[in-house]
Amino acid sequence: xxxxxxxxxxxxxxxxxxxxxxxxxxxxxxxxxxxxxxxxxxxxxxxxxxxxxxxxxxxxxxxxxxxxxxxxxxxxxxxxxxxxxxxxxxxxxxxxxxxxxxxxxxxxxxxxxxxxxxxxxxxxxxxxxxxxxxxxxxxxxxxxxxxxxxxxxxxxxxxxxxxxxxxxxxxxxxxxxxxxxxxxxxxxxxxxxxxxxxxxxxxxxxxxxxxxxxxxxxxxxxxxxxxxxxxxxxxxxxxxxxxxxxxxxxxxxxxxxxxxxxxxxxxxxxxxxxxxxxxxxxxxxxxxxxxxxxxxxxxxxxxxxxxxxxxxxxx
Amino acid sequence: xxxxxxxxxxxxxxxxxxxxxxxxxxxxxxxxxxxxxxxxxxxxxxxxxxxxxxxxxxxxxxxxxxxxxxxxxxxxxxxxxxxxxxxxxxxxxxxxxxxxxxxxxxxxxxxxxxxxxxxxxxxxxxxxxxxxxxxxxxxxxxxxxxxxxxxxxxxxxxxxxxxxxxxxxxxxxxxxxxxxxxxxxxxxxxxxxxxxxxxxxxxxxxxxxxxxxxxxxxxxxxxxxxxxxxxxxxxxxxxxxxxxxxxxxxxxxxxxxxxxxxxxxxxxxxxxxxxxxxxxxxxxxxxxxxxxxxxxxxxxxxxxxxxxxxxxxxxxxxxxxxxxxxxxxxxxxxxxxxxxxxxxxxxxxxxxxxxxxxxxxxxxxxxxxxxxxxxxxxxxxxxxxxxxxxxxxxxxxxxxxxxxxxxxxxxxxxxxxxxxxxxxxxxxxxxxxxxxxxxxxxxxxxxxxxxxxxxxxxxxxxxxxxxxxxxx
Numbered sequence: 028x029x030x031x032x033x034x035x036x037x038x039x040x041x042x043x044x045x046x047x048x049x050x051x052x053x054x055x056x057x058x059x060x061x062x063x064x065x066x067x068x069x070x071x072x073x074x075x076x077x078x079x080x081x082x083x084x085x086x087x088x089x090x091x092x093x094x095x096x097x098x099x100x101x102x103x104x105x106x107x108x109x110x111x112x113x114x115x116x117x118x119x120x121x122x123x124x125x126x127x128x129x130x131x132x133x134x135x136x137x138x139x140x141x142x143x144x145x146x147x148x149x150x151x152x153x154x155x156x157x158x159x160x161x162x163x164x165x166x167x168x169x170x171x172x173x174x175x176x177x178x179x180x181x182x183x184x185x186x187x188x189x190x191x192x193x194x195x196x197x198x199x200x201x202x203x204x205x206x207x208x209x210x211x212x213x214x215x216x217x218x219x220x221x222x223x224x225x226x227x228x229x230x231x232x233x234x235x236x237x238x239x240x241x242x243x244x245x246x247x248x249x250x251x252x253x254x255x256x257x258x259x260x261x262x263x264x265x266x267x268x269x270x271x272x273x274x275x276x277x278x279x280x281x282x283x284x285x286x287x288x289x290x291x292x293x294x295x296x297x298x299x300x301x302x303x304x305x306x307x308x309x310x311x312x313x314x315x316x317x318x319x320x321x322x323x324x325x326x327x328x329x330x331x332x333x334x335x336x337x338x339x340x341x342x
Numbered sequence: 343x344x345x346x347x348x349x350x351x352x353x354x355x356x357x358x359x360x361x362x363x364x365x366x367x368x369x370x371x372x373x374x375x376x377x378x379x380x381x382x383x384x385x386x387x388x389x390x391x392x393x394x395x396x397x398x399x400x401x402x403x404x405x406x407x408x409x410x411x412x413x414x415x416x417x418x419x420x421x422x423x424x425x426x427x428x429x430x431x432x433x434x435x436x437x438x439x440x441x442x443x444x445x446x447x448x449x450x451x452x453x454x455x456x457x458x459x460x461x462x463x464x465x466x467x468x469x470x471x472x473x474x475x476x477x478x479x480x481x482x483x484x485x486x487x488x489x490x491x492x493x494x495x496x497x498x499x500x501x502x503x504x505x506x507x508x509x510x511x512x513x514x515x516x517x518x519x520x521x522x523x524x525x526x527x528x529x530x531x532x533x534x535x536x537x538x539x540x541x542x543x544x545x546x547x548x549x550x551x552x553x554x555x556x557x558x559x560x561x562x563x564x565x566x567x568x569x570x571x572x573x574x575x576x577x578x579x580x581x582x583x584x585x586x587x588x589x590x591x592x593x594x595x596x597x598x599x600x601x602x603x604x605x606x607x608x609x610x611x612x613x614x615x616x617x618x619x620x621x622x623x624x625x626x627x628x629x630x631x632x633x634x635x636x637x638x639x640x641x642x643x644x645x646x647x648x649x650x651x652x653x654x655x656x657x658x659x660x661x662x663x664x665x666x667x668x669x670x671x672x673x674x675x676x677x678x679x680x681x682x683x684x685x686x687x688x689x690x691x692x693x694x695x696x697x698x699x700x701x702x703x704x705x706x707x708x709x710x711x712x713x714x715x716x717x718x719x720x721x722x723x724x725x726x727x728x729x730x731x732x733x734x735x736x737x738x739x740x741x742x743x744x745x746x747x748x749x750x751x752x753x754x755x756x757x758x759x760x761x762x763x764x765x766x767x768x769x770x771x772x773x774x775x776x777x778x779x780x781x782x783x784x785x786x787x788x789x790x791x792x793x794x795x796x797x798x799x800x801x802x803x804x805x806x807x808x809x810x811x812x813x814x
Binding site for chain 1: 370374375376377379380381382383384385386387389390393394410411414415417418419421422431433434435436437438440441442444445448449450452462494495497498502503504552553554555559560562563564565566606610611613615701703708709710711730732733734735738765
């Protein structure tokens with residue numbers, strides 16, 4: 028049963044507009060529940076009248092709960108809210124519940140941006156986002172929203188770096204948190220503000236981020252996040268990959284040494300390939316990957332080995 | 343993996359249960375979809391496309407559906423065409439005879455619906471005579487933002503929908519079908535049709551490249567295999583894709599991605615043996631806890647006589663996680679038990695890697711996520727679009743899909759092992775299998791996500807329209 032009683036006087040003036048399926052064999056037709064079919068028919072009726080009224084808010088909320096992917100119902104709701112000068116804080120409270128019920132939906136977050144942008148303040152938003160992350164710390168829409176918040180309200184220096192550090196401490200394999208860190212560190216480059224140039228323009232930032240990545244790699248050597256981040260800092264910071272040779276060697280001993288990370292071996296192969304006379308050794312590292320440490324990706328390691336241009340007898 | 347099982351696998355490889363797959367899709371086309379699909383009501387066009395394209399890939403569309411049915415399907419698709427060009431996802435916001443200038447904005451054409459409608463018409467072998475080609479091309483241009491990206495709908499003169507490469511893929515796909523890959527002005531019925539801004543589009547894809555080689559929806563967001571595929575596919579549609587066989591000196595800023603080798607590096611890491619969402623990195627936020635779980639899970643899967651052991655129960659999280667040993671122990675176990683005994687093969691890559699036949703590894707969509715049926719397509723097809731189709735482990739993906747996510751009772755494919763099938767995963771499971779040469783599925787076009795022979799019909803449509811150029 029739905030939450031709306033369409034037999035009440037509130038709806039008496041409307042003639043519901045049933046759907047026209049368009050012929051004998053519509054594609055992907057769904058066995059609608061009576062509740063959904065009725066709600067949609069009333070929605071079409073008020074939309075057809077371009078009505079903006081409090082009952083539209085009831086109706087759109089009900090429909091959204093059943094079909095949050097409906098792409099114009101959200102726009103219609105937003106237009107109605109603004110036309111009625113409705114209480115946007117109340118709207119946010121409703122959105123909180125809706126977001127928790129429909130975690131994979133995009134429209135909810137777009138709508139939230141519209142509302143929060145109009146309110147012009149982000150109070151309580153960080154807390155709500157935290158609540159979402161407790162359920163799924165990798166929810167893509169929530170991370171996009173977090174980035175938007177940082178940009179819209181200038182939260183760069185308001186504990187955002189520490190926030191990523193906390194999440195990475197909780198789960199060093201949370202790539203979304205690593206990615207957010209990259210955004211916080213580098214997202215303002217090009218703004219021309221002194222001290223916010225990221226790893227490209229600021230040596231101190233570069234050193235800090237290299238140190239951070241190395242420390243986290245020490246905690247989890249087979250975690251790709253740390254290695255990708257480290258490579259990213261080195262590339263963007265204009266450093267040479269070879270500067271990581273000693274570090275990579277700690278996790279990828281050639282000549283029978285201990286191998287604690289396939290990613291370190293991969294990096295080692297790349298560093299060696301760039302060295303004068305290092306190609307044979309790079310080939311050995313790639314052999315170790317394909318034969319022992321990462322056989323799933325054998326074709327790729329073989330392809331990389333092919334790119335070294337070694338004489339085929341030695342391959 | 344049980345040793346006996348591995349031997350069995352080597353002799354009788356898992357197969358597509360074609361009978362059940364056909365049964366699944368026949369049910370989808372002949373009966374109403376269950377009410378669980380209400381949340382996808384406004385995605386009807388893409389579900390319709392999945393149904394028709396799946397029956398086509400299984401080569402049964404014409405035997406399962408009568409000529410009348412197929413004609414009615416085309417009629418339904420055209421009934422979703424907007425008078426001003428483009429298609430709508432469904433008829434759910436159609437006000438019929440109550441439509442007026444004020445309310446028609448709530449019933450707008452939709453970019454993904456337009457691509458899916460056009461492709462579905464190709465699948466049906468439609469003659470395209472009812473397609474509002476001129477209007478649709480006009481409208482597509484209006485769907486592009488100044489930053490080069492495309493939106494979903496145009497309402498009140500505003501481009502709605504996120505800055506999302508899925509829209510870019512569908513918009514450039516529709517443009518490709520309607521005018522080919524060549525850019526520049528076009529004259530139709532004596533009217534000049536301005537093209538989309540291809541340069542701006544390429545730039546917007548390049549800006550969304552992440553620091554680790556993957557591509558995101560917008561700058562600084564986390565890279566994602568779905569967005570990566572859509573970005574590469576869109577570049578392919580506009581003839582601005584640079585493939586992974588180019589030397590660094592051959593790369594150009596007018597093309598994308600900026601560094602194809604880095605995209606390949608990122609894609610290669612999407613293949614994963616983490617296929618159980620309950621033992622996954624996804625749901626587990628405690629580093630130390632996860633470390634021990636993975637070690638145990640991997641050993642469970644490898645050691646004989648230990649099938650069906652439940653995942654470890656919760657362990658006490660510690661503040662500072664111990665070093666990760668999961669890799670070393672699992673690798674050691676692998677080398678002892680699997681004894682990979684390849685003879686190195688120098689220059690050419692094998693079609694199917696017999697030495698790793700027993701490995702079961704799907705693809706994920708982001709770093710450290712669990713494998714999921716649909717990413718076998720998004721990640722797998724990205725390799726094909728980039729011109730490096732053999733750089734992932736085909737046999738392992740095939741094992742994953744056929745043994746783990748193909749539903750043994752209902753047909754179709756689920757998202758994760760043991761999940762009930764749904765339209766989306768069932769279609770992308772089939773297309774992903776086609777990419778790795780699985781028997782029983784027609785050849786799929788990696789760029790268009792439809793059978794090659796359906797795509798081939800575009801040639802005839804183009805000839806009639808006088809579109810120059812050949813199918814890419």
